[in-house]
Amino acid sequence: MSTDATLSFEEAMEKYDPVLGFEVHVELNTKTKMFSSAPNVFGDEPNTNVNEVDLGMPGVLPVVNKTAVESSIKIGLALNCKIAESCRFARKNYFYPDTPKNFQTSQYDEPIAYDGYLDIELEDGTVFRVEIERAHMEEDAGKLTHLGGSAGRIQGAEYSLVDYNRAGVPLVEIVTKPIEGAGSRAPELAKAYVAAVREIVKNLGVSDAKMERGNVRCDANVSLRPHGRERFGIRSETKNVNSLRAVEHAVRYEIQRHAAVLDSGEPVIQETRHWHEDTRTTTSGRAKSDADDYRYFPEPDLVPVVPSREWVEEIRQTLPEPPAERRKRLKQDWGYSDLEFRDVVNAGVLDEIEETITAGATASVARKWWMGEIVGRAKNADVDPGQLGVTPATIVELSKMVEAGKINNKMASAVLDGVLAGEGTPAEVVEKRGLAVVSDDGPLLEAIDAALAAQPDVAEKIRGGKVQAIGAIVGGVMKATRGQADAGRVRELILEKLGVTA
């Protein structure tokens, strides 16, 4: 595998203007498949979720899944698309064993949704409009596993196994128009666009939207042109870039690679590229040429899909609040600053904070816990914050204990560790670790006396009205009690002892 030459991203940007385009495949989470009544379930034993239709047995006919149509309309509406009054499926003919009929049933020239847009908010708040050309329905292919060769590739493999469980799973393919004017923010926009699509389909409830499972898959098209030129350059299509980070990296890499090719005076080859997460590079796949003739023609086994305007409007009424609007509302409701809110969004804990507030925490407490405690732990564990295992109930319980003075913040953090270590509920952890705040004033008064005696000059200052100096005494008491004292109560007792009113 040879390594392609690249320019630095900065140099590439100086010389060229990137144009992007995305095809995002969304697997729908319908109960059954696109054209059959077999279950649409991920992760089962190979070839168990199949019936005669999925296997392309002689004589079978497809029947369109109405829920899949409804989900597609939801996606179309959420992407501000027009919904076709009538649309058909077509057959895309090619011989490959992952496709049981040796054709894929897909919409071709008559997509169910078309002419939409999506406003993408970048991390700094800049809004960039991405035009959507179409969203169309199709079926997924089976999964091939090539064995006996190198690197799981079909070339050189001794044999291949086919799992048709995925064959016929409903897909919606969302295709953008060429995205111009992103400039050096192209990689960031790429990531933000895919994230937005993922968020929308998740919010609509039409897909499990797990990129690691292939529920959302992205093909990224990149081309470069010299600044000022209108005509697009020749594009490459990087296939199956299946994480948000990878989308950003792949676009960045392709920009750098194209720039080097153009700089060398060579033409860019129109081709499919494969993304390699380990090296963060792409390699050449299959050259796209006129030889790719899929012989599309209207699927004669299916009647046109004709969504009535009433139905479309009915669906529109049931759409959940769009994520962007929801964010606006939540920011206002929660009273976070711009920066605080953006941090929450970028950390990906919006849902978690909302759930925590619903469970009974205040907005500021919820933010403090998620941003201050959990996000960092998740980063260390290399998982999403939501997947760490902290429930809103745990946070509410912890914050109530702190409020009641049963534990202090430092102890609460330790309790959270205990909960995550599987030691039980916060109350159980507190019990097991013996982490209760010392609330009996007797031992505290002894410690206060000792601290005042140890720092008589500070005690003098406080008596003289410099109440802010109290921290040193409080610190001494906390140290003596190994952090188990309630700092607020300690402060009260010191002031009382010294006869000073705060």
Next chain:
Amino acid sequence: MTETNSTELIRLSAAQLAAKLAAREVTAVEVTQAHLDRIAAVDGGERGVNAFLHVNTEEALAVAAEVDAIRAAGGQAAEELHELAGVPIAVKDLIVTIGQPTTAGSKILEGWHSPYDATVVKKLRAAKMPILGKTNLDEFAMGSSTEHSAFGPTRNPWDLDRIPGGSGGGSAAAVAAFEAPLALGTDTGGSIRQPGAVTGTVGVKPTYGGVSRYGAIAMASSLDQIGPVSRTVLDSALLQQVIGGHDPHDSTSLPDPLGDLVAAARLGNVDGMKIGIIKELHGEGYQAGVENRFNESLELLKEAGAEIVEVSCPNFQYALGAYYLIMPSEASSNLAKFDGVRYGLRVLPEEPPLTIERVMGATRAAGFGDEVKRRIILGTYALSAGYYDAYYGSAQKVRTLIQHDFDAAFEKADVLISPTAPTTAFKLGEKLDDPLAMYLNDVATIPANMAGVPGLSLPGGLADEDGLPVGIQLLAPAREDARLYRVGAVLESLLEAKWGGPLLDKAPELASPVVEHVETFETQEAK
């Protein structure tokens, strides 16, 4: 109990058998066994009819015995038995069945057993009609003579050296040879009607969508239609009533039923009906004997009170050409699944490397016959980038024009009429090397498929020059299948009155059936 002998049993119509079964004059086992005996006597061997690719003896007799047991027990279960319960039937081997092989007449599916039943087969089972077996056909229903079957041609019972028509030659010959009272066929461009015409039987292509296609191995999805094959018009109506109706597994099946077809066949009245002769579908290119019988039928209908009008369908001249673009285009895609990966034949290439492409290629090269390959190549070409608009696109436009022609014609006439095929049965081998001559057989039947309208072929007599059966085709507007049965039943009774009995009475005797264990019964003459 009145007694009937086996030879007489097999000559009864399905309606007559149903009546005898209901009256308990005969048992379903006796009826089924009589037909199985007939198959054993005339179907096999050098000069056998070869209508059957598989005979389903055990299951057919078991179903028959079940019907007999229910009838004997009486009560509600007996009352609820379907009218045709116990009446045996043959199924074209393009239609999938659990428990019997389904070959589509092709080596590529030899030995394959379907894991599911076609919807029409489920309906036959629900009606408790014993399935006698699977009938021969041109490979994947591609042909007009049944000579393209990978398992040898079927012979025409009227002349064993002649073709029984195609692709459903097996079903038509089985019914004509009294091996079955009823059969299922499929009709993409005439595969039910043309075999009906050349074997002196009745065949109906229902309105597209009138009968579920689920489980009929697709040749051209937008043209294929399952339909009945029988010896009488009423029998076809009875059978269509069993197999018709909406099927949730076939989204092209019509949501509403087509009305009471049996009542239409029993009504039999053409008084005041307008019957349109299609100018373009007779005369030049049609055998004189065919033309004579056709004119005779017109006279009879006129005498019965029908008004004969002439209609013109100028775009029918393009139908054959357009058909031979649309049909192979769809077929090329429908037959892509036969690749040796999941089921059926798998052939490894003789030379390495052993790649998937080469295994698929070797399987298809060995598994498909010439006519199938010819149509796959034609269709693949017609759908190719750069040719699509000129070929497939133009053909679809012709299709629309044909529909317009029908619309205009049905403004002037309630039913249209033509000869079913331009000639009587030709000799085996005569047109095998001339695909175009073979394709011309379907010139009169193709327009109905292109427009989705129903068509019925019934015996119109024997051609003067060769003494072979001639078919008369009736066409009706979409969803008006009842009209075909209404007019067909009248014409049938007028013709039979003229002949002094069914046309098949004039067919030569085939070998004597095996009768040793069957008792002798006395036939009640049917009215």
